[in-house]
Amino acid sequence: MTKNLLSFFVLFSLLSFLRIVIVINNVSAADESTTAASSSKASSSSSSSYYPYQIWDPSKIVTKLKEWNEKYSESFVTLITAQDEYGLDRAGTSKDCPFDENGDGCINYILTIQDLKVHPIGSESSNALPEVFWSGCVHGNERVGPTAVMEATTLLLESAQCESISKPIEEANACRRLLERKYGIDNDRRQWLARLVTTRRIVVLPTANAVGYYRNTREDELLNDPNRDFPFDYPDGTKCMKTIAARTINEVMRRHIFQLGLTFHGGMEVVAYEWGAPSYYRFQSPDDTAQAQIAGAYSNYGGGWRKSHPYEVGTMNDKVYYVRGGMEDWAYAGSWVPELVIPCEPTTYSPYAKERTVYNNATLRVFNMLVETSNHKTPEPSMLGTSQEVLNKDFTEGNGHISRNIRLSLLSADLVQPYVRMVVVNDLALSDDIVPMSVSPEPIRVMIPKHSQTISVEWTVGGALDIDETTLWTSSSSHQSNTLFRTREEAIQKGFQPQEQQEQKLMSGKGYFSAHGPQPHPSSSRSFDSNEILGPVFVAELDVSNLKNPGDSVTVAASARVDNAWTTTQFSHSILKPDSGPQSHVVNARTNPDWYFEVDSSDGMNPNGYKKVVRGQVDWFSQPLTIVVGDYDDTIGLTPAGRKVTTVEVSKRFNDDNKNVLLGGGVKPSSSTTNNAGRYPVLVIGFVLATIFIGGVLVKVHQQKNDPRNEYSSSVHGDDDDEYDDDDDESEGEDGSNGQNNSLSHRKDVELSNIYRDVLS
Secondary structure (H helix, E strand, O other): OHHHHHHHHHHHHHHHHHHHHHHHHHHHHHHHHHHHHHHOOOOOOOOOOOOEOOOOOHHHHHHHHHHHHHHHOOOOEEEEEHHHHHOOOOEOOOOOOOOOOOOOOEOOEEEEEOOOOOOOOOOHHHHOOOEEEEEOOOOOOOOHHHHHHHHHHHHHHHHHHHHHOOOOHHHHHHHHHHHHHHHOOOHHHHHHHHHHHHHOEEEEEOOOOHHHHHHOOOOOOOOOOHHHOOOEOOOOHHHOOOOHHHHHHHHHHHOOOEEEEEEEEOOOOEEEEOOOOHHHOOOEOOOHHHHHHHHHHHHHHHOOEOOEOOOEEEEHHHHOOOOOOOHHHHHHHOOOOHHHEOOOOOOOOOOOOHHHHOOOOOOOOOEEEEEEOOOOOOOOHHHOOEOOOOOOOOOHHHOOHHHHHHHHHHHHHHHOOOEEEEEEEOOEEOOOOOOOOOOOOOOEEEEEOOOOOEEEEEEEEEOOOEEEEEEEEEEOOOOOOOOOOOOHHHHHHOOOEEOOOOOOOOEEEEOOOOOOOOEOOHHHOOOOOHHHOOOOOEEEEEEOOOOOOOOOEEEEEEEEEEOHHHHOOOOOOOOEOOOOOOOOHHHHHHHOOOOEEEEEOOOOOOOOOOEEEEEOOOOEEOOOEEEEEOOOOOOOEEOOOOOEEOOEEEEOOOOOOOOOEEEEOOOOOOOOOOOOOOOOHHHHHHHHHHHHHHHHHHHHHHHOOOOOHHHHHHHHHOOOHHHHOOOHHHHOOOOOHHHHOOOOOOOOHHHHHHHHHHHHO
C-alpha cells in the first residue's frame, strides 16, 4: 500500500510541477511583454486609467468626505465637523451650501487620516504619532489647495487600503495594477504612501473658509479676511477670531501638536515661511535653517514645467508681504512669543470665549508654511496636470498646479519624522516592513546558505534631508519584537552592538528629497529592484563566518542620526528674533533628546479628547531583521530567467492558510510592470519544498521508525499513524527512489524540513 502511495505521489508531483512550470513560463512571457510596453511612458488610454485634474466643486468635496467616512471609518479615517465637535456656528445663509443639510449656511468638515487598527484612538502609540496639518484654503477664491489635498488624500487611502490586502493574492494584485494604471504608482511608492498612513496622523481641513469657497470669494459672508484673523501681532483683541474659518483652525490646533503644516493660497508661485509679521520685518526666525531646507525640498519635489518654474522660496516678509493676524506666524510662534499674542474677544456670530485664544507652551510650534500655488487664483484646466506618473516630478508632461501640490503635501507627511528601513539582504529585496492594519506584524526573517562567509545588508533612511551618520547594529540573540529602539543605550541593553565597517564606523548621506537627491544613490544596491527604492542605499558587509550550523542566526538593525544642521544658523545674533535656539517641534523632535511636550485635550470643550505627545530623540532605528542559516549549500533554486535564488525571506503574509512561506527575490504582490523574476519562483520553490518535505517524510518514516523526527511528521500528518506502519520500510535503501525523482535530491530532505520548522517556530 505504501509503495503504491509513494508511486502515485511522485507521479502526481512531477506532473503538477511540469504544469506549474508551463503556467509560469506563459505568465512570465506575458508580463515581460507588459513590462516592455509600459516602460515607455506613452501609455495608451486603453491600458491606462489616468485622468486630467479638475478643480473640485464644494459639493463633490463633501460627498467624497462622506464616502471615505463610510468606507474607511473603521480603518483609516475619522470625519467630524466644527459645528458638531466645537459648537461653532455655520457661516453663510440659506442660499449657501445647500448640500449641507439640517440648517442654513456651510459646514466645516475635518478629516483625520490615521491607521485606527495599529494605533487605536487613545492608545499610547496613537498619542505619540507625529502630526501634520493640511489647510486647503482660507481664501475661498484661491482654488488649487482644496483639490490638491483631496487628491493627495485619495492617493494615501487607496494605497493604504491596497497595501493592507494580503489575501486573496488575486485581489491584491488587481488593486496594485489599478494604482499603477491610474497614477503610475509602483511597489515602492505604494508602500511609501501606506507607510505615511500607518505611521503619522494627518488632519485635513479642505475648506476652512467653506462659505468663501462656495461663493468663490476671498472673504466670508461678512467680508472678513480669515488670514488676518489670528491673534498674532495684533494690538486689538476685537479684531481676531471674527470668522468661522479662523475659529475652526484655532480649535483644531488647540487639540493637537502639529509639527508640519501647509496652508494653500494663490496669486503667486512661492513657498514662504516665517517671519511674515511686521514686528519681525528684516529679522530671521530661530528655525530659519530648517525652514529654508524644507521649503527648498517642497519646491524641488513640486517641480516645474514649460509654463511654470519650480516655486521660489523665502520668508513671507521677503517673498510675499507682512501681515498682522496671519495664520502662519501664529501657528509657528503662538506658544513661545507671548508678547505678540493677545486673547480675542470678537463680536461676530455667537460669543467666542477669549480663553480659547489663551495657549499653552506646546500647541503652536508648527512649521505652517504658506504655499502660493499659482499666479492665477483659478488656473486654466490645461495647467492643472494629470494623474499620470503623479509622484514623478520629472514627468513634466503630466505636471501641473494640482499635481505638484499633491507631491508637496505628501512630502510634508514624509518629512515630519525620520525612519530607517532594511531593504536588501544579498540580492534579496525585502518585503515592506510597515503593513497597514497589521496590529502585530511578524519580525522580518531571512534565510541564507550554509557556509556563507559574508553577506551584504542594505538599508535606507527616510523622513530626513541630511543623514549625518548611520550604521549597522548586530545581536546574537533572536528578537521576536518589532519594537523600535529610541536610544543607543536601549539597543545595547537589548544585546545589540554597532557593527564596525572596514574603513569607517559611520556612514553619511543625503535623503531622497534633498536638493542633491539620494546619496548614496540607489544604483549602488545589489537588488534588481533598486530603481524602486525611494531613498539613499547604505551597504554593509557582515561577517557571518561564525554561523556554522543550520539554524544559527544573527539579528541586525540600522540606526541613523539626521538633520543636525537644523540646530545651527548662518545669521548673527542681531538678525535673529527672538535670539534663541530652534523653537519648533519638528527640529527638536529629531535633534534634542530632552524635548518633551504634551497636550491633554480633555478640557471640557472636548470631553472625548485624548492626549497628544511629542518627544525628542536623536537615534532612529529600523525594525530588527533576523538572518538565519538554512540547510542548503549555494542555491535553493532558479528563477525562470535562470537566476540563482540564494537568499529567501520567510513570511506568512501572502499564504492563504496563514502559515509561513518562503519568498524569493523580495516577492510580494506587484504591479503589472514590475520585474516578476522573483515573484513566480515562489510557486516553484513552495511546491518543490512541499514535495521534498512530504516525500521525505514518507520515505524516512519507513527508514527510521524510531527517529525523533517522526514526531514532527506526526504533527504534520495528524494521528493516522497506522497508515505508515507497514513492514515495507526496509525495501528502500538510504538513497530511495523517491529522492532520485526530486529535482533537489542532493539535499537532506528531512533535515531541511526540520530547519524550516525551527526557523518558522
